[in-house]
Amino acid sequence: MNDTTLLDRYVGNPIYGMDPEHGAALLLVLAVGLAGLLVWILARRGHARFEAFAARYRALPSNYRLLAWLLALSATANLGMALGESPAVVSWWLGAVAAAQLVSAWLLLHDRRWRKTTSVTLIAALTVNLGLAIAGVTVDQVGLAIALAEATALAVVLRSVEGGKLRRSFATLTVVGAIGLTTLAGWIGAGVAGFGGENLGETPFPGVLLPKGTDRAPTSAEQEAADRVYAETVIGITKYEDLAVAAAAGYQVDQIVGSQYHAENPIFKADGVILDPERPETLVYEPGPDGPILLGALYEMESIGEPGPAFGGPITVWHAHDHICFSLTPPAIAGFESPLGACPIASISVPITNEMIHVWTLPGVEDPYAELDENWVADYIEGTAGTQH
Amino acid sequence: MNRTNDGPVEVAALLLFVQAAIAVALSAEAVGAAILFGGASAPSALLTVAGTVATFVLVSKLHKRRRRARRWVMAFQIGWIALALVDLALALALAGRGLTPVGFFTRMVLPSAIFWLLRRPESRAEFATGKTFDTAGASGELETVGT
Numbered sequence: 312m313n314d315t316t317l318l319d320r321y322v323g324n325p326i327y328g329m330d331p332e333h334g335a336a337l338l339l340v341l342a343v344g345l346a347g348l349l350v351w352i353l354a355r356r357g358h359a360r361f362e363a364f365a366a367r368y369r370a371l372p373s374n375y376r377l378l379a380w381l382l383a384l385s386a387t388a389n390l391g392m393a394l395g396e397s398p399a400v401v402s403w404w405l406g407a408v409a410a411a412q413l414v415s416a417w418l419l420l421h422d423r424r425w426r427k428t429t430s431v432t433l434i435a436a437l438t439v440n441l442g443l444a445i446a447g448v449t450v451d452q453v454g455l456a457i458a459l460a461e462a463t464a465l466a467v468v469l470r471s472v473e474g475g476k477l478r479r480s481f482a483t484l485t486v487v488g489a490i491g492l493t494t495l496a497g498w499i500g501a502g503v504a505g506f507g508g509e510n511l512g513e514t515p516f517p518g519v520l521l522p523k524g525t526d527r528a529p530t531s532a533e534q535e536a537a538d539r540v541y542a543e544t545v546i547g548i549t550k551y552e553d554l555a556v557a558a559a560a561g562y563q564v565d566q567i568v569g570s571q572y573h574a575e576n577p578i579f580k581a582d583g584v585i586l587d588p589e590r591p592e593t594l595v596y597e598p599g600p601d602g603p604i605l606l607g608a609l610y611e612m613e614s615i616g617e618p619g620p621a622f623g624g625p626i627t628v629w630h631a632h633d634h635i636c637f638s639l640t641p642p643a644i645a646g647f648e649s650p651l652g653a654c655p656i657a658s659i660s661v662p663i664t665n666e667m668i669h670v671w672t673l674p675g676v677e678d679p680y681a682e683l684d685e686n687w688v689a690d691y692i693e694g695t696a697g698t699q700h
Numbered sequence: 701m702n703r704t705n706d707g708p709v710e711v712a713a714l715l716l717f718v719q720a721a722i723a724v725a726l727s728a729e730a731v732g733a734a735i736l737f738g739g740a741s742a743p744s745a746l747l748t749v750a751g752t753v754a755t756f757v758l759v760s761k762l763h764k765r766r767r768r769a770r771r772w773v774m775a776f777q778i779g780w781i782a783l784a785l786v787d788l789a790l791a792l793a794l795a796g797r798g799l800t801p802v803g804f805f806t807r808m809v810l811p812s813a814i815f816w817l818l819r820r821p822e823s824r825a826e827f828a829t830g831k832t833f834d835t836a837g838a839s840g841e842l843e844t845v846g847t
Contacts, residue, residue, distance in 0.1 A: 316796040327800050372706035374714055452801045459802060465719050470714060487721045494725040569738025615794055633795065636733070638746070643740030646733025651722055652803020655730035655741070655748040660787045661793035 317616045317663065318633075318681075322513075325451045326501035326650050327634050333453040336391030343387045347380075367420045374467050378414050381464040382429070386412035388457045389436075401448055408436045416584040426468060433465040437489045441496040446453035450500025450647040455650050465489050496651025509682050511628055518647040520663070522618065529624045537623030540586065541679045544608050547588025551607045562594055567603045570685060571594045586610050586620065587657045595669065599692045606683065607671035619666040627680050629666040637661050712817035713762045715810055720759055722806055723752035767781060767827045770818050777811035780805050784808050 329337075354365035368376060386409040393405035411432040418425035440458055444450050469482035498517075505516040511524035528536070541577060551557040557564045562574045572595065579590045591608035598604075612619050613631075619629030636654035638645035645658040654660045671679045710723035728743035758776065761769030784799065791797050799807065817823060 318795055318797055329801070373708065373711050374706070376709060377714070416739070456805065459805065462721070463715075466714060466718050470717065483717075483721075486717070487724050490718075491725050491728070492720040494729070512763070566740075566741065567814055569736065572738070633798075636744075638741045638744035640743045643744075644733075644737050645741040646737065647746045647798045648800075648803070649726055649729050650802065651725060652800045652806050653726055654787075655726060655733070655744040656743045656751045657747050658741075659783075659790065662787075662791040662797065668805060 316322045319618075320523060320618075321631065321633075322515065322523055323520050323633055324501050324515055324517040325449050326455075326497055326504070326517050327648070328451060328609065329453055330395075330449050330451045333451060334394055335394045336388040336453050336457070339387040339391040340384055343383050347383075364420075371419070372472075374471055375419060378429075378464055378467040381460050381467070382412045382416040382419070385436075385457055385460045385464065388453070388460075392453065392457070396448070401443060404439065404443075408432065408439075412436075414520055420634065426472075429468050433461050433468065434485070434489070436461055437465070437492055441492050444496040444500035444503065447503050447597075448500070449504060450497050450650070454500075455493065455497055456461035458496070459490070459651070462486060462489040462493055466622075476489055494650055501650070507682075509628065509630075515630070518632055518635055520633050521628060522630075526625050529626050532620070533624035533626060537604070537626040537680065540622060540627075541586070541670055543588040543680075545672045548591060548594065548605065548608050548672060551594050554603065557594060560590075564594075564603070565595050566598070567598055570597065571683070571688075572598070572603070573609060580611060581613065583613065585612060586622070591670075592667075594670075597692065599687055602634070604673070604692060606673050606688065607669055607676075607679070609667055609669050611636065611667040612665045615663055615665055617666065619668055623680065627668060629668045630663040631666045633662060635661040635664070701820065708817040708820050708823045709762065709765070712814050712823070713759055713771070715814050715817070716762060717757065717759045719806075719810055719814070720755035721750060723753060723755050725749070727752045770823070770827050773816050774815055777815040780811040781815075784811075789793050 350361050350364060353361040368379065371379065389405045389409040389412065393402045393409065396402045396405060409413070411428070413428040415425055415432055418428060433543070437458060440450075440454070466482075466486045469485055470479075472482075474479065474482075501517040505514045505519070507513070508515040508519075510526045511521065512526045513521065515521045551562065554564045554567075557574065560577045561578045563576070564574045567574065574594045574596060576590070576592060576594075579587075580592045584590065584592065588608075592611040593609035595606040595609060596603040597606050610619070615631075621627055621629065634648035636645040636648055636658045637643070637660075638655065638658040640657045645655050648654055648660045667681065669683070671683050673683075673688070675691065676683070727745070727749045730741075730748040734742045734745040755776070758773050762773060784803075786787050787803075787807075788799055791799060798804065
């Protein structure tokens with residue numbers, strides 16, 4: 312089948328996408344909207360039952376009308392999630408949450424004692440989300456959207472009561488905590504889904520895109536090619552251990568800070584040459600007690616969507632990045648886009664980058680093309696590292 | 701049931717509060733990233749923390765029906781939407797996709813709703829009369845716990 316868009320060629324972390332199994336949730340949410348419209352039309356046409364329902368709804372203060380919608384939408388979306396979720400215990404839990412939310416909405420519309428039921432339901436749902444993420448249940452945009460709706464509903468419930476500063480502070484902290492939990496659940500879910508994902512066919516960490524494909528054993532020719540490029544890179548970049556040499560060649564090494572600092576070379580990035588071991592597009596350094604230590608090189612393609620040459624087959628899987636926050640004050644990586652869809656202020660979200668591949672040249676690295684273990688690097692810098700595991 | 705939770709300004713204040721709570725999460729992430737990626741991203745993290753504090757202050761001022769707060773909140777929302785549009789344009793141009801669905805809600809729908817609610821004539825009128833959430837609470841118009 313032909314790829315329709317650039318992103319169809321890649322596999323990303325589910326945190327920024329939608330699990331196809333959650334499609335039922337979206338359909339049910341749409342159905343709630345249509346049902347609301349139908350009730351409105353029938354009430355206007357004078358159907359007594361619907362008129363009474365609409366009158367109850369209109370009698371609510373506007374914040375509570377919003378709450379009714381949020382509960383109805385969360386309930387149906389949770390129901391839709393329950394239909395596509397496994398294991399069964401998760402389905403049952405989501406079904407129970409949906410039922411409790413519908414009961415809360417009914418109590419609200421009938422002006423019964425709805426506040427406690429609603430608070431408990433929402434707090435339980437938001438807290439268990441974190442547990443589900445830790446347990447490995449996929450956290451995607453549908454799940455996050457539901458959690459955000461639930462947190463907003465909780466804000467309506469808790470902030471609409473009379474009380475002193477203490478009660479208001481409690482309400483504020485609870486809602487901030489609920490949204491914090493949602494974000495944490497997102498990151499944990501993303502980490503669990505993408506843990507160790509760097510080979511073809513695996514799910515990568517947030518912010519990383521891997522080409523689609525399946526892993527296989529390398530051929531001997533691919534292994535030889537991978538070994539050759541590694542050996543040539545070791546020889547080619549050794550001179551850049553001296554920062555003065557690197558700076559003279561055009562690498563931006565004047566301020567090496569943070570872990571795995573990537574020093575780019577704007578000239579080599581635009582020279583039209585790929586995989587030149589003397590002129591890699593970027594060098595990677597780690598700050599050490601006696602000055603920065605050269606960890607390796609990063610080869611990079613010149614344009615977005617251009618696949619890197621897989622010279623070593625499954626050993627040398629090129630990757631791209633997505634949802635990276637790039638600060639403009641000054642220009643620097645400012646993290647990954649939040650599961651809530653935003654970057655820090657004064658930064659933009661980079662939607663996709665060129666393909667690239669690291670070659671780690673630090674002596675003792677077990678696999679020069681795999682993810683570098685930061686703990687191993689720390690041990691190496693302290694002089695205690697053995698072979699990387 | 702009484703109606704202090706009523707009116708477009710109260711809904712706008714609630715949504716602004718949710719936006720502030722989201723900004724707390726973003727601040728935590730930004731500070732974490734600044735520690736992880738080094739000092740260059742620190743100004744961005746500091747701006748995010750400052751923006752979060754400002755949003756909470758604006759929530760309070762909006763409850764008190766401060767006219768300036770309404771204008772500041774509206775300007776703030778325009779800024780949010782403008783930044784979201786820049787990201788949307790980049791995403792469309794470079795990757796052929798839009799914002800994430802949650803991002804669309806938090807960065808486009810939420811700010812647009814707050815802006816629209818505060819722009820309504822009823823909202824403008826409320827700020828002109830200076831009715832406050834606090835005085836409403838004192839007069840017993842707020843919901844009592846346990847309803």
